[in-house]
Amino acid sequence: MRFRIDKLGVVIAALLAYGAFLAPFANFRANRIVPGEPRAILDALPAGLGTALLIFIAIALVFVVLKTPTLLRLLLGLAALSVLAILIGLSASHLTPPENTYARVSPASGFWLTSFAFALLTADALARLRLSPFARVTLLAAAAAAVAALLMSGAWDGLSILKEYGSRAETFWLEAGRHVLLALGSLVAATLVGLPLGILCHRVETLRAGVLNVLNIIQTIPSIALFGLLIAPLGWIALNVPGAAAIGIRGIGVAPAFVALFLYSLLPVVANTVVGLAGVPRDANDAARGIGMTDRQRLFGVELPLAFPVILTGIRIVLVQNIGLATIAALIGGGGFGVFVFQGIGQTAMDLVLLGAVPTVALAFAAATVLDAATELSNSKPSRAA
Amino acid sequence: MKRLLPNLLRLAALIILVAFLVQPALFEPLLKPLVQANAPAIYNQGSLLSLTLSHLTTVFIATFAATVVAVGLAILVTRPIGAEFLPLSRSLVNIGQTFPPVAVLALAVPVVGFGEKPTLIALFLYGLLPIFENAMTGLSTLPPAIVEAARGTGMTAWQRLTKVELPLALPIILAGIRLSVTISLATATIGSTVAAKTLGEVIIAGLQSNNLAFVLQGGLVVAVLAVLIYDAFSAMERMVSRRAGRV
Numbered sequence: 001m002r003f004r005i006d007k008l009g010v011v012i013a014a015l016l017a018y019g020a021f022l023a024p025f026a027n028f029r030a031n032r033i034v035p036g037e038p039r040a041i042l043d044a045l046p047a048g049l050g051t052a053l054l055i056f057i058a059i060a061l062v063f064v065v066l067k068t069p070t071l072l073r074l075l076l077g078l079a080a081l082s083v084l085a086i087l088i089g090l091s092a093s094h095l096t097p098p099e100n101t102y103a104r105v106s107p108a109s110g111f112w113l114t115s116f117a118f119a120l121l122t123a124d125a126l127a128r129l130r131l132s133p134f135a136r137v138t139l140l141a142a143a144a145a146a147v148a149a150l151l152m153s154g155a156w157d158g159l160s161i162l163k164e165y166g167s168r169a170e171t172f173w174l175e176a177g178r179h180v181l182l183a184l185g186s187l188v189a190a191t192l193v194g195l196p197l198g199i200l201c202h203r204v205e206t207l208r209a210g211v212l213n214v215l216n217i218i219q220t221i222p223s224i225a226l227f228g229l230l231i232a233p234l235g236w237i238a239l240n241v242p243g244a245a246a247i248g249i250r251g252i253g254v255a256p257a258f259v260a261l262f263l264y265s266l267l268p269v270v271a272n273t274v275v276g277l278a279g280v281p282r283d284a285n286d287a288a289r290g291i292g293m294t295d296r297q298r299l300f301g302v303e304l305p306l307a308f309p310v311i312l313t314g315i316r317i318v319l320v321q322n323i324g325l326a327t328i329a330a331l332i333g334g335g336g337f338g339v340f341v342f343q344g345i346g347q348t349a350m351d352l353v354l355l356g357a358v359p360t361v362a363l364a365f366a367a368a369t370v371l372d373a374a375t376e377l378s379n380s381k382p383s384r385a386a
Numbered sequence: 387m388k389r390l391l392p393n394l395l396r397l398a399a400l401i402i403l404v405a406f407l408v409q410p411a412l413f414e415p416l417l418k419p420l421v422q423a424n425a426p427a428i429y430n431q432g433s434l435l436s437l438t439l440s441h442l443t444t445v446f447i448a449t450f451a452a453t454v455v456a457v458g459l460a461i462l463v464t465r466p467i468g469a470e471f472l473p474l475s476r477s478l479v480n481i482g483q484t485f486p487p488v489a490v491l492a493l494a495v496p497v498v499g500f501g502e503k504p505t506l507i508a509l510f511l512y513g514l515l516p517i518f519e520n521a522m523t524g525l526s527t528l529p530p531a532i533v534e535a536a537r538g539t540g541m542t543a544w545q546r547l548t549k550v551e552l553p554l555a556l557p558i559i560l561a562g563i564r565l566s567v568t569i570s571l572a573t574a575t576i577g578s579t580v581a582a583k584t585l586g587e588v589i590i591a592g593l594q595s596n597n598l599a600f601v602l603q604g605g606l607v608v609a610v611l612a613v614l615i616y617d618a619f620s621a622m623e624r625m626v627s628r629r630a631g632r633v
Contacts, residue, residue: 007470120474123481127473220612222572225589225605232420232598324486328576331593341492345580350496357489364484372480 008124009064012117016064019113020057026091026111031102032160032349038108044091053087056080057114064121070128077122084115085150092158104160106351133373140369160351161358164340171339176359178254179336182329183322183363186258190265190318195311197266198273199299208274215267223260223325227332230256257334261325265318272314276307309379316371323364327356396617403610406603407435417599427599429588438607441584444502444577445570448509453563456514460521461547475522482515487573495580505577505584512573513566520562524555557627564619571612575604 024038025045042050060080064073092105131139156162165172201208218226234255238245280303288302304311330338340356343349406413410428417427428434462468463475490511494504528551536550578586585604592600 007468008474120478123477124474127477217609217613220568220572220616221605221609222575222586222589224575224586224593225601225608228589228593228598228601229605231601320484324484324488327486327488331579331590338488341488342579345492345495348495353492353495357492360486361484361489364486365481368480368484 004067005065006067008120009066012121013061013065015113015117015120016057016061019110019117020054023110023113024108026088026095027106027108028095029104029106029160032104032351036104036106036108039091039095041110044095045087046090046094049087049090053083056083060118070125073121074125074129077118077125080118081115081122082146084111084118085147086155089150089155089158092156092160096158104163104351105158106160133376137370137373140366144366161354164349164351164355172355175335175337175339178334179323179326179338179360179363182254182257182261182326182334182336183319186261186265186322187315187318189258189262190269191315193262194266194269195273198270198311199277201270201274202277212267212271212274215270218263219267223264223328224331226260226263227256227328227334230259231332234259253333254329254335256332257326257329257336261322261329264325265322268314268317268321269311272310272317273307276310276314277303279310280306309375312371312375312378316368316375319367319371320364323360323367327360396614399610400614403607403614406607407438410434410603417603420599420602421597425595425597425599429591429600429603431591432587434585434588434603434607437583437585437587438611441571441574441608442611444505444582444584445509445567445574448506449513449563449567449570452510452513452566453517455510456517456562457521457559460518460525464522464525465543475518479515479519479522482511485512487512487569488576491573491576491580500581502577502582504580505574505582508577509570509573513570516565516569517559517562520565521555521559524558525551528554554630557623557630560619560623560626564616564623567619568612568616571608571615575608 020041025041026039027036028039029036041053044050045053057080060076063076088107088111095105096103126136126139150156151162157166197211201211221229238255284302284306285298288298293301326334326336327338327341329336330342337356337360340352341360342356344352344354344356414427421427459475463471487508491504491508494507498504498507532550532554533546536546541549574582574584575586575589577584578590585608588604588607589601592598592602592604
């Protein structure tokens with residue numbers, strides 16, 4: 001039997017070999033500020049475990065280089081990621097001297113590289129398997145549950161990112177709530193305004209170019225500037241409009257961030273509504289007119305259902321973009337995960353940066369996966385809606 | 387004739403922009419009402435012109451590098467030899483776009499330190515995706531008849547790539563570069579939170595000293611630059627696609 005080589009496998013194997021055998025697995029620091037000392041796998045893990053991990057990776061190396069069944073590759077990728085996740089937690093408790101609360105252990109380049117290599121393997125297998133939308137969302141939910149279980153079990157408590165979390169758990173959830181509120185709230189507001197505006201632009205041609213141009217220009221204003229520019233008008237409103245201050249409109253804080261995110265969200269919603277409605281087949285509209293549907297019936301019964309997948313794509317763009325942009329709200333006192341990112345940059349405390357960045361990326365990734373699945377579902381059965 | 391008015395507006399925007407960067411003092415009366423009595427109305431901690439130039443240089447270097455790498459990778463995965471990488475590259479592009487720029491920027495700092503470098507890395511990585519996606523689409527959706535015809539005339543693979551496929555895909559690739567540049571121009575301002583010399587410095591100084599004039603001038607310069615560059619790319623795309631017959 002002849003073995004065939006998998007080209008992508010070679011790339012993954014090279015990453016694995018470098019990450020596991022040459023790069024440091026964990027970083028040890030005597031306290032939060034001092035530079036770290038790199039530790040290789042054999043030093044970073046209890047005796048025996050380190051050797052076992054190296055043997056496991058060596059076997060995985062051979063397995064990924066050869067052409068092997070996709071499902072097995074997926075299982076290997078998932079298993080390896082779980083093993084690495086558990087071992088980095090063990091490494092933290094192994095490296096931290098007993099009774100020492102100052103020492104910090106964080107994952108180093110070797111850990112990130114091997115994880116990245118196995119994540120590539122998993123992503124490739126998933127892409128080749130073409131899983132159904134339901135299967136993808138289920139897998140996402142399972143991954144989220146696994147991470148939650150690791151967090152609850154305390155297996156990661158020795159890691160420095162969780163020590164940062166430990167000292168500000170309350171603020172973390174407060175900022176998390178604000179972040180989600182900013183991203184989702186501005187999306188809801190933008191959909192409520194953008195959808196009718198898009199329908200109007202579709203019906204009234206003279207309006208279309210003008211509205212889309214204005215929204216396009218808003219997109220080019222850098223986010224930190226737009227956040228800043230809204231401080232003045234909102235401050236004025238808070239002072240001069242009775243009742244405005246009472247419902248939370250203020251010059252700095254959540255209000256300008258919310259309005260800025262809302263403004264950025266309008267373009268994708270409006271543009272995709274226009275594109276989606278323009279893509280409705282003429283036949284469908286003619287048929288609807290032929291059977292005597294009123295304009296309103298045609299809009300809700302024919303046009304919107306047919307345009308729905310395109311509009312949903314716009315909403316996906318907005319949600320992912322807003323989750324990212326909401327980090328910048330921290331610069332004007334709007335809260336969100338950005339608070340930790342910018343505090344971390346200010347104190348050159350990278351664990352703090354990670355405490356803000358990792359949840360942001362995870363949120364954006366989850367939102368993209370769920371909405372992609374929804375778009376695919378709505379795409380696969382437009383016939384019933386029509 | 388229909389193009390005249392927008393073009394005049396663009397020219398006017400360009401002239402005003404250059405005038406503002408070279409002689410910002412001329413515009414002081416306009417910005418004065420936005421600041422408190424004693425605060426400066428024009429950014430005074432550095433030259434606006436040199437900040438703009440270094441802003442543009444940063445974006446240019448990052449976009450250029452991103453273009454070379456992204457187009458190279460797109461060529462690779464659309465050849466038979468790299469076909470195995472195609473499914474993964476598609477999903478990597480999808481996943482990559484969910485990374486917020488601030489996170490990329492912040493995560494680059496521990497690796498390369500403060501200053502221009504993390505900004506360049508973030509802009510490069512973030513700029514890769516739209517260009518790669520478009521180049522991949524452009525190269526994989528060529529009319530099969532034309533590719534067949536090129537093969538039929540006995541062109542080598544290299545000749546087909548450089549004389550037929552790339553020229554035909556060029557408008558779509560340019561659209562990707564345009565997207566990437568517009569995103570980078572705005573994202574580069576965030577680079578100033580990690581001490582890169584960009585126009586973000588002006589905006590952040592404004593936010594810190596509660597000086598609305600600073601925020602406005604920094605934001606407007608970036609926005610005008612982005613609009614002008616966006617339009618220039620659109621014009622270039624129209625020219626190229628007319629030549630490629632893909633109107």
